[in-house]
Amino acid sequence: MRLVTIFLTFLLIIPLVACNKEEVHTLRVAEVTHSIFYAPQYVAISEGFFEDEGLNIELKTTWGGDKTMTALLSDGADIALVGSETTIYVYAQGSNDPVINFAQLTQTDGTFLVSREKVENFQWDQLKGSTFLGQRKGGMPQMVGEYVLKKHGIDPQKDLNLIQNIDFANIANAFASGTGDYVQLFEPTASIFEQEGKGHIIASFGTESGHVPYTTFMAKQSFINDNSAAIEKFTRAIYKAQKWVESHSAAEIAKSIQSQFPDTSLELIETVVERYKSQGSYATDPILDEKEWENLQNIMDESGELPKRVDHQVLVNTDIAEKVISK
Numbered sequence: 001m002r003l004v005t006i007f008l009t010f011l012l013i014i015p016l017v018a019c020n021k022e023e024v025h026t027l028r029v030a031e032v033t034h035s036i037f038y039a040p041q042y043v044a045i046s047e048g049f050f051e052d053e054g055l056n057i058e059l060k061t062t063w064g065g066d067k068t069m070t071a072l073l074s075d076g077a078d079i080a081l082v083g084s085e086t087t088i089y090v091y092a093q094g095s096n097d098p099v100i101n102f103a104q105l106t107q108t109d110g111t112f113l114v115s116r117e118k119v120e121n122f123q124w125d126q127l128k129g130s131t132f133l134g135q136r137k138g139g140m141p142q143m144v145g146e147y148v149l150k151k152h153g154i155d156p157q158k159d160l161n162l163i164q165n166i167d168f169a170n171i172a173n174a175f176a177s178g179t180g181d182y183v184q185l186f187e188p189t190a191s192i193f194e195q196e197g198k199g200h201i202i203a204s205f206g207t208e209s210g211h212v213p214y215t216t217f218m219a220k221q222s223f224i225n226d227n228s229a230a231i232e233k234f235t236r237a238i239y240k241a242q243k244w245v246e247s248h249s250a251a252e253i254a255k256s257i258q259s260q261f262p263d264t265s266l267e268l269i270e271t272v273v274e275r276y277k278s279q280g281s282y283a284t285d286p287i288l289d290e291k292e293w294e295n296l297q298n299i300m301d302e303s304g305e306l307p308k309r310v311d312h313q314v315l316v317n318t319d320i321a322e323k324v325i326s327k
Contacts, residue, residue, distance in 0.1 A: 086099070107211050171183065
């Protein structure tokens with residue numbers, strides 16, 4: 001009888017183990033670029049927060065807002081990490097399956113103003129008459145960049161020789177090859193250029209522009225409806241990572257995400273993380289609030305890129321993030 005009991009118990013264990021394995025949910029995530037700016041996402045991977053939630057993350061870099069949104073809309077990705085403005089563009093085109101922002105990752109612009117020559121006591125009006133290598137037209141970096149320039153009394157179209165026809169992935173190479181007096185760059189490229197003597201960081205667009213839902217996780221409404229449990233788990237893992245980043249030093253964060261940037265020194269990663277932490281770029285929770293949403297649309301409107309105003313509740317789902325935070 002004892003042998004029969006053991007045998008039956010063994011038979012029961014096998015399907016339970018198999019069932020647990022089947023509970024692992026794979027989510028395909030497309031990120032607009034691969035940057036230390038997205039440190040909390042990589043912390044969620046390296047510290048096992050996604051794994052704890054039973055999620056397997058397939059991360060790919062799609063290099064540019066248009067390519068990222070194309071991947072999402074064509075079902076080449078389940079979730080996209082990109083600027084919130086893209087959801088407004090899609091909605092304005094009359095989509096029957098709108099893309100919904102459900103978790104915010106960064107809350108300021110992540111670019112820096114880099115000059116070719118060293119500038120002492122920089123003043124924004126020193127940009128007048130210069131050749132400025134900006135970001136892709138219609139993207140958040142470009143819109144925030146123009147917003148900040150106008151804030152300092154500079155008309156980007158009249159006061160600068162503004163270059164915006166270079167693909168996102170090639171902007172840094174263009175500057176390194178001699179194009180432009182100034183360039184708007186993400187990290188770690190900005191700091192690498194400074195280390196190598198190719199440029200000098202002289203200002204932060206993030207500090208100048210204030211809080212905005214700069215990069216958020218988003219998915220099609222249909223996907224959220226059909227995979228609500230997985231989306232909640234994903235958001236919970238991101239929130240855990242956000243709190244981890246908030247409570248740990250730049251050195252600890254750098255060590256955690258180092259495997260994501262094998263060609264970047266640990267010292268440089270730490271420098272970049274500290275820069276982003278000090279200016280409050282990393283959101284401390286995944287909620288995209290209404291004030292930030294309005295600030296986003298004001299910036300888009302100022303740059304002439306806002307197709308129409310969209311109410312916060314139409315393209316933003318805060319229920320998931322609020323549920324995660326409340327537990």
